Structures are given as structure tokens and as C-alpha cells.
Amino acid sequence: MPLVRISMRAGRPAATVKAIGDAVHRALVEAASAPADGKFLVITEHTPEELIHPPAYLGVAKTDGVVIIQVTMNAGRTIEVKKALYARMADLLADAGVKREDIVISLLEIPKENWSWGGGEMTYVK
Amino acid sequence: MPLVRISMRAGRPAATVKAIGDAVHRALVEAASAPADGKFLVITEHTPEELIHPPAYLGVAKTDGVVIIQVTMNAGRTIEVKKALYARMADLLADAGVKREDIVISLLEIPKENWSWGGGEMTYVK
Amino acid sequence: MPLVRISMRAGRPAATVKAIGDAVHRALVEAASAPADGKFLVITEHTPEELIHPPAYLGVAKTDGVVIIQVTMNAGRTIEVKKALYARMADLLADAGVKREDIVISLLEIPKENWSWGGGEMTYVK
Numbered sequence: 255m256p257l258v259r260i261s262m263r264a265g266r267p268a269a270t271v272k273a274i275g276d277a278v279h280r281a282l283v284e285a286a287s288a289p290a291d292g293k294f295l296v297i298t299e300h301t302p303e304e305l306i307h308p309p310a311y312l313g314v315a316k317t318d319g320v321v322i323i324q325v326t327m328n329a330g331r332t333i334e335v336k337k338a339l340y341a342r343m344a345d346l347l348a349d350a351g352v353k354r355e356d357i358v359i360s361l362l363e364i365p366k367e368n369w370s371w372g373g374g375e376m377t378y379v380k
Numbered sequence: 381m382p383l384v385r386i387s388m389r390a391g392r393p394a395a396t397v398k399a400i401g402d403a404v405h406r407a408l409v410e411a412a413s414a415p416a417d418g419k420f421l422v423i424t425e426h427t428p429e430e431l432i433h434p435p436a437y438l439g440v441a442k443t444d445g446v447v448i449i450q451v452t453m454n455a456g457r458t459i460e461v462k463k464a465l466y467a468r469m470a471d472l473l474a475d476a477g478v479k480r481e482d483i484v485i486s487l488l489e490i491p492k493e494n495w496s497w498g499g500g501e502m503t504y505v506k
Numbered sequence: 507m508p509l510v511r512i513s514m515r516a517g518r519p520a521a522t523v524k525a526i527g528d529a530v531h532r533a534l535v536e537a538a539s540a541p542a543d544g545k546f547l548v549i550t551e552h553t554p555e556e557l558i559h560p561p562a563y564l565g566v567a568k569t570d571g572v573v574i575i576q577v578t579m580n581a582g583r584t585i586e587v588k589k590a591l592y593a594r595m596a597d598l599l600a601d602a603g604v605k606r607e608d609i610v611i612s613l614l615e616i617p618k619e620n621w622s623w624g625g626g627e628m629t630y631v632k
Binding site: 297374 | 560
């Protein structure tokens with residue numbers, strides 16, 4: 255926990271892609287009590303034809319630097335924790351060179367029994 | 381809102397891929413009140429080994445033209461709205477050259493506080 | 507039903523990738539009453555920079571052979587069914603050459619009205 259999918263335009267240097275993944279994970283740990291050793295990221299880099307975004311959404315400009323983050327995590331975080339998570343993720347991603355306006359985050363919440371983290375075991379419910 | 385993932389076999393012309401994305405977004409706007417400027421699509425094109433489908437499911441034939449659409453959206457649409465969304469998406473995708481039988485749609489519904497659309501803000505809940 | 511996303515490091519032979527997909531689907535059929543003809547898999551193979559995992563999580567070692575499986579399925583399976591699903595998936599994936607420790611599974615449950623399996627119809631609710 256959690257499982258993170260990150261989608262972005264291809265072309266960033268490998269070090270930047272790594273920094274983006276690190277920032278997303280660190281924000282989850284610092285702001286949403288995710289376990290430090292639970293860093294599972296699936297990153298996909300796309301052609302312009304595959305990653306479509308508007309020039310702006312709700313008045314917030316979007317550039318080709320858009321980073322779309324979808325986190326599958328245990329249900330139950332409060333609204334305050336989620337707000338802190340978004341803010342921390344934006345701060346750390348800005349340090350990694352992503353424009354704050356370009357950061358799109360969504361959360362998929364699932365119950366604890368919906369995970370198996372290895373060995374065919376239901377990890378969190380025995 | 382929403383965030384759409386579209387998975388299909390590689391090989392379509394770029395113009396067709398674009399038309400497919402446009403059709404999916406337009407159906408969301410027309411049938412499910414999605415915002416016109418909220419067009420965020422992650423499209424992945426796959427080898428035959430990566431996109432597996434049966435020859436038919438529930439009696440509906442499937443070809444290699446299968447298009448799998450997964451929409452993450454705010455919770456709360458009624459069954460009637462969802463029915464209208466599927467029908468409209470099929471109509472518009474048929475115009476884009478996709479066989480109606482090949483269109484697979486699933487919806488992931490999340491609460492409004494589970495989105496940040498830029499700037500590290502909780503977009504829909506203040 | 508269901509729709510399965512499988513993410514793994516690139517480099518396995520095509521026959522092994524096929525065996526992994528087959529194992530995941532067969533476990534869903536045998537342990538979770540998924541329909542035998544409902545085999546829809548989206549498989550993505552990644553560079554090391556794109557599929558990030560820790561050396562271990564919760565004391566369970568992880569190798570570069572990690573296979574991350576995310577299943578979107580109808581809501582309502584019991585905890586016992588989910589446990590049986592994880593165990594069966596691990597058994598069958600082990601037969602396909604995946605280390606049991608490397609198998610990560612998560613379930614996204616959605617209501618029946620959130621699917622259209624072709625033709626623009628709401629498949630399970632009329």
C-alpha cells in the first residue's frame with residue numbers, strides 16, 4: 255500500500271523521472287502515513303497522441319509537462335489528510351521540476367481486504 | 381474530471397486514435413455532464429500479446445478492434461445517465477470507425493475530495 | 507467482467523507472458539466465479555525505471571520479477587472468496603514461473619451498472 259500509476263509525456267531525463275516517482279512516494283509517506291517501504295510505482299511515458307490534456311481546466315493552465323498520478327490506497331483518510339497529501343505532493347514535485355499547475359492527482363480507495371502484497375496472502379486481514 | 385484510460389491494439393492511424401479519444405470525451409460531456417474543458421485521456425496501444433480478449437463475451441463478438449475504456453469520475457450519476465453515456469459513447473465511437481460490439485466501458489466512481497486538478501489544491505471541496 | 511491490468515518488467519519470453527495472463531484469468535474463474543469467457547487482460551511491460559518496487563515490503567522480499575495485478579470486478583465477493591482468489595492466483599502464477607513473494611494483487615470493486623461490455627448496452631442491469 256499504496257499502488258501508484260504515474261502517466262506523463264515521454265522525453266524527461268531518467269533522473270527527472272526518478273525524482274518524480276520519489277516525490278510522489280515521499281508525499282504519501284509524509285502526509286498520508288503510507289509505509290516508507292511500500293514504494294510501488296508504475297510509470298508510463300507517452301507520445302503527445304497518447305496523453306491528451308486541455309490547455310487549461312477550471313482556469314488552471316496545463317502544459318505538456320502534465321503529470322497524472324492515480325493512487326490506489328486503503329480507504330479511510332480524512333479530507334484534511336487528503337488536502338495535506340495534495341499540497342505535499344505539489345511541493346515535492348515542484349522541487350523535482352514539475353509545474354504545480356500540471357499536477358493532476360486522483361485517489362482510488364479500497365478496503366483492506368482488497369490487497370495481497372505477496373505470497374498469495376490477504377495481507378492486512380487475517 | 382473525468383480521467384479516462386483507453387486501451388486498444390496498436391496499428392490504427394493517428395487520426396483514428398484521435399477520433400476515438402474525441403468521441404469518448406464528447407460522450408462524457410453530452411451524456412454525463414462532464415466539463416467540456418476537462419479532457420484528460422491516457423491512451424495505450426498494445427501488441428496482440430498485451431491486449432487479450434475473448435472471441436466473444438456474453439454472446440457479443442469481439443474482434444482485434446476492441447477498445448477498452450475505463451473512466452474515473454465523480455460518484456453519483458444515476459443508472460439512467462450511465463445508460464445514456466454507454467449508448468452515446470457507442471454511437472460516437474461507431475462514427476469513429478469502432479465496431480459497437482468492440483466497445484468495453486467501465487466506470488470507477490470516486491468522491492469529490494479524491495481529486496486535485498492542479499496546484500496541490502483539493503479542487504472540488506474547499 | 508472482470509477487467510485485469512497486469513504490470514511487469516519487460517524481458518520475459520512471450521510464452522511466459524501468456525502463461526501469466528492465463529494463470530490470472532483461470533484463478534478468477536476457479537476461485538471467484540468469474541465467467542470463463544470473460545478474459546480481458548491489459549498487460550504492460552516496463553523498463554526498470556518505470557516499474558519501481560522496494561527490495562521488500564512488510565518483510566516479504568521482492569525481486570525484479572514482480573507482477574502487479576489490478577482487477578476491476580463486480581463488488582460483493584466475501585473476504586473468504588478474496589482469500590481463496592489470492593491463494594489460487596499465487597498457486598497458478600507459481601506454476602507459470604512467478605515467485606509467490608513477487609505477486610501483488612489489488613481489487614477495484616464496482617457496481618454492476620458500471621459496465622458496458624459491448625454495443626453500448628448496460629450489460630448487467632436492464
